[in-house]
Amino acid sequence: MESYPDRHNCHSERSYAMLGTGALGGYYGGCLQKAGLDVHFLLRSDYNHVSQSGLVIESTDGDFTLSQVNAYQDVKDMPRCDVVAIALKTTQNHLLPDLLLPVLKDDGVVLVLQNGLGIEDAVAEIVGSHRVIGGMCFVCANKVAPGHIRHLDYKAISLGEYTADYHPAGITARMRQIATDFESAGIPIDLSEDLLLARWQKLVWNIPYNGLSVILNARTDELMANASTRALVEELMAEVVAGAARFDRHISSSFVQNMLDRTAKMKPYKTSMKIDYDLQRPLEVEAIVGSPLRLAEAAGTNLPQIRTLYRQLKFLDRKNQG
Incomplete structure (x- = not known):
């Protein structure tokens, strides 16, 4: 198992906040940090363990440990980031009005990595429809212990720009930029012109x-x-x-x-x-x-x-x- 305490390899200047560090946020956020990106993790029950011991990712692509991560219990302690990824379950979306604005840069974007339909609407009401991208994750991963994620199969993400009426928005420059960051972390990205589809x-x-x-x-x-x-x-x-x-x-x-x-x-x-x-x-x-x-x-x-x-x-x- 390899250990990656520090940033390396990636030259992206974009910072990422992972709201939720379960299977999804832990896996994708861990991959981004391993690739050298600036990643900040919001945690609840696992905060003490992860802040002291980091994250362990078991993966079909090779296991790795992040011995040190930027871990937080409160978004008010987090730096404002360029991309704020929502990796919470939708059952917790009532918390988003308090979570998103403190950690999102003025020109930042929210990446909605959640299952379901119509979920971007509620996010857009908080941050504005022009600051939302939807993300569909095709991944098999589970959290098996505090700070311990097991990735079993698949990992691709499909990205699509949100519009208030869900009309196809095409492929934008910021979609390509985010895709470049994830691809540098070994995550295949599909750019969709039509988020609703x-x-x-x-x-x-x-x-x-x-x-x-x-x-x-x-x-x-x-x-x-x-x-x-x-x-x-x-x-x-x-x-x-x-x-x-x-x-x-x-x-x-x-x-x-x-x-x-x-x-x-x-x-x-x-x-x-x-x-x-x-x-x-x-x-x-x-x-x-x-x-x-x-x-x-x-x-x-x-x-x-x-x-x-x-x-x-x-x-x-x-x-x-x-």
Whole structure:
């Protein structure tokens, strides 16, 4: 295992704040620091451990340790940064009005690395729509202990500029700059001209696998190995495609097949929603399932399988919390 206490290699002058240092923020932030970028981590329960011992990243690309990281418990103690990445679960988004402004430079941008649909709207209300970029993370990673992240598979991020009406915004210079930073850290980046399309594409995976993993108490490999559950996955994916089409966002059958093929080849994986359920944390039901369901149904598209999934998850989440 290699140790990287100091910045090196990367010549970017952009600074990054990771709001949330769980699997997502710990992995991506750790990779950025290892590549030499100036990264600042907001933590809660893990603060004492990480401030003293740093971060450990176990990865299929090679394990490494960051013996020293810039760790904080309060955004008021953090420097203002060029890019503020939201790596919190959407169930914590009520905290964002207090978290974002103290750490964001006047000309900075917020990178929303969260699952779901419509989540950029709330961020834009806080910082302005011209300062928001959406990020869809295709990564298998879990936090296995305080300050200890295990990266299992995949790691790419799709970036898209936010606009108030979700009209395609094209590929901007700041998207390319952020992409360069992540690529210097070994993270493949896809630049999307259409954030809304990219969000619906991510839901093709997130709705069936996150939802069914909780309802059926199953890993991704178990869902794919059984003919009945694989058929159910495909039916849910078809409804996501139908929902996207209602907003003139067309997802090809080859994209859907690629999601199925990649998941079938994936190492056995417990989804983030299943981990949250097992730990009795609130589930991201509204952002991942409820929001796209309501938008599609309000536009006149019937999604009966997703509606059933949503109601089952709401029941299990409330029972699990209560």
